[in-house]
Amino acid sequence: VRPRSRRGIGARGRETGTALLFLLPLFVLVVGLIFYPFCRALWLSLTDKLVGYPERFVGLRNYAYLAQDDAFQQVVRNSVVFTVASVALKVVTGLAMALVLNNVVRGRNFLRGLFLLPWITSTVIIALTWRWMFDAFPGRGFINSFLLDLGLLSQPIAFMATPAGAMAAVVIANWWRAFPFFGVSFLAGMVSIPRELYEAASVDGAGSVRRFWHITLPGLKHVIIVTTLLSFILTINDFNIIYVMTRGGPGTATQVFATYSYQVAFGQLRWGRGVTISIFVVPILVIGIVLISRYLLRDRR
C-alpha cells in the first residue's frame, strides 16, 4: 500500500480533474433545478406577479404587506406552535422508545424495524389515516368510537372542526410519523455510550434515575441536538400532513408557512406574494443550517 502523500503533483492535478468530472452532473442538476428556481423565487418575491399577467417590480411591497397581514401573523403563530409542540413530543417519546428498546435483549432488531413503520410509510397515507382516526363519526373515527365504548364520552367530539382540536390532530400525526426516527437515532447513541461508565456509577451507588441524568443524557447530548435541529427544519416546512388533513382549516387555524404559501400562490394565483411567504422561513433556515453544520460537519472530519 502506497501512502497517498507520495503521489506526485501530476496525480493530484488528475484527481482534481476527476473530481470535477464526477461533480459535473450534480452541479448541472443543482444549478438548473435548485439554484436557478431559488433565484427566480427571490425575483418573484419582488414583483406583484399574478397568474396570467406580466410581473411588475414592486420592491419590498410583498414583504411589507405580509408584515402587517393578520392572516400571516396567525400563520407564523401556527407554525411555531405546530413545530415546537411536535418536536418536543418527538424528543420525549424518542427518548422513551430508545430506553425501552435498549433494555430489550432478544428481538431488538426486529422491534426497531417494526417501530420504523410510520417513518417509511408514505406521508400522505399517514395523514389520511390520522384524518380518519380523528373523524367525528364513530364508524370512521377510532378515537371517538373507542372513547364512546369506554364510556368516557356520551357523544362524539368533532376534533377537526375546532381550532384547538385540528391543531392537536396535525401535531399528533406529525409526531407519530417522526418519533420512531428520534427513537432509533437515540438508541444508536445509547449503544455507543461505554458500558464501563454505567458499571462505575453502579459501584458508586447511583440509581437508575441518576445514571440516566448523569450518563445517558450527557452521552446523548450531541445526537439530541442534531436530531432536533434537523427535525425542526423539516417540521416547520411540513406541507403534506397539514394539507391532507385540514388544508389549513378550520378557517386559518392550522395554516402554516408551506400550506399558506401554496394557497396564496395556487389558490389566489398571487405568485409574488406566495413566494414571499416561503422566503420568510429562510432566516430560520439559515440559523438552523449554521447550527447543524457546526455539529455535523465537525464530525465528518
Added chain:
Amino acid sequence: MTRALTWIGLVVFLLLILVPFWWIASMSFKTYEQIQFAVSIYVPKPFTWENYTGLWTETRFPLWLRNSLVTALVVTLITSVVASLGGYAVARLRFPGREAVASLILILYLIPPALLFIPLYRVLTELGATNHLSALFLSYPTFTVPFCTWLLIGFFKALPEELEEARSSTAPDGSPPSSACCSRSPRRDSSPRPSSRSRSRGTNSSMPWYSFRMRRGSRCRWD
C-alpha cells in the same frame, strides 16, 4: 422494576404504532354500509375484498400504479448516478473547495420544497414539462439528490481506503482513482480493517445518520 417498565413500555409503543395501521387496514376490508352505519367497528365483519377489486377494475388505478413505478425507477436511476459520482468525489478525491461542496450539499438538503415549488413550477412550464411525468422526473431529484449524496459521502468515507489503494497499485501505472471507483465492488463485511479515515473514533454522534441508511434512504422512494 426495570423489567416491568420495559414490558409496559414495549406494549404501549406496540399499540401506539400498530393501532393506526390496523385501523386503516381494517377499513379497507369493510363495506361502505358497514362504515356508514358503524357496524362492527373494530373488526371488518362481513369481510370484503370489494374495495380492492373495485379499485383495480373501476378506477384507473393500474395507470396510477404504472406512473408511480415509472417515476420511482427514473428518479432512482438519476439519483443513484448523480449522487454516487458526487458523493465519491467529495469523500475520496482531493480538490480545492471540497469542504465547501460538502456543506453546500447539506444546505441543499435542508432547503424546503415549499420554497422551490412555485418557481420550479414556472421553470417546468417554460420547459413544457407540465402535465407530463417528466415534471416529476425533474422535481423529485431536487430533494433526493442532495440527501442521497449526503448519505453516500458518509458511506464512502466509512469504506477502508486500503481497498481502493490496493486496487490502484495493482494497475500498471497506478491508474487514476476513477478506475478504482468504477471497477471494485467491495462488500463491507469482508473488510473489517480499520483505516485512518473510517469512523471509529470514540463516541461518534453522526453514527445514527450512517447506521440508518436504509431507513432514511426510504425518503428517496416515498417522500
